Amino acid sequence: PNPDFTTDINMLVNADVKKNQSYPVVDYAMIDDMKEMNAYCRCWRSKKFPLCDGRHLWWNNRTGDNVGPVFIKERHL
Numbered sequence: 001p002n003p004d005f006t007t008d009i010n011m012l013v014n015a016d017v018k019k020n021q022s023y024p025v026v027d028y029a030m031i032d033d034m035k036e037m038n039a040y041c042r043c044w045r046s047k048k049f050p051l052c053d054g055r056h057l058w059w060n061n062r063t064g065d066n067v068g069p070v071f072i073k074e075r076h077l
């Protein structure tokens with residue numbers, strides 16, 4: 001574990017995504033723009049937020065958490 005990391009209960013979930021906004025961060029994805037399948041970040045550590053870039057692995061290794069992305073895929077009927 002990173003010695004600089006704190007598990008203090010007051011730690012922010014969102015460490016650095018759109019922190020200059022005064023209102024809650026929301027993102028939209030248009031279904032028409034989706035590829036076959038997209039992975040969306042739920043750990044708030046992705047540098048490509050709202051898409052997952054794999055940094056949840058870094059987060060989980062340091063915190064013992066087990067977060068991962070949500071996969072959204074188009075249904076083919």
Ligand code: FES
Pocket residue numbers: 040041042043044045046051052053054055056057067068069070
């Ligand atoms: Fe956040 Fe993958 S980077 S869930």
